[in-house]
Amino acid sequence: MLLRRVLTIFALAAIAATATATPVMAAPAGGVETMATSTCNRWISYNGADVPAYGSNVNCSLRRGNANSAVFQLQVTMNVCYEWVLRSQGVYPLTADSSFGPATEKALRAVQSAVATPSDGVYGPNTRKAIYHQGSNGTSCRQVP
Secondary structure, three states, rough: OOHHHHHHHHHHHHHHHHHOOOOOOOOOOHHHHOOEEEEEEEEEEEEEEEEEEEOOOOEEEEEEOOEEEHEEEEEEEEHHOOOOHHHHHHOOOOOOOOOEOOOHHHHHHHHHHHHHOOOOEEEEEHHHHEEEEEEEEOOEEEEEE
16 A cells, blocks of 8 residues: 555656646545545445445445445444444444444444455445445345445
8 A cells, every 4th residue: 555655656756747737646645546536425225235325326435524324324334244343343333323433434444354455444436345235125235346
């Protein structure tokens, strides 16, 4: 992750050196993967599971500080599908309060580690594809593309 950031900064510096009037910005702290995604602001039923979304787009992200129904659905999903992971971190049951605070970030990092995806504490497209989500029937858990 650090190597990718360093390489990104070097690449952006090289582009800036050759460009005359184009401003260049470094990648955000969350990484390149979350640069172009909107903040999830609701949840939708997607392929049989309840998934955070931005409008009807599931390619969105959530991070600490967000507060909305998408965060609520992520919290419910982690409680339903990853109880054993949350218990091991001392955050079960995770309070489903729609606020992405320290406990939600800790829980998400633990879930990300459990499914072998980078544990950056940010819910984005890679995490969506890697984790199981609460099924639209309310109990079963399923992966979505």
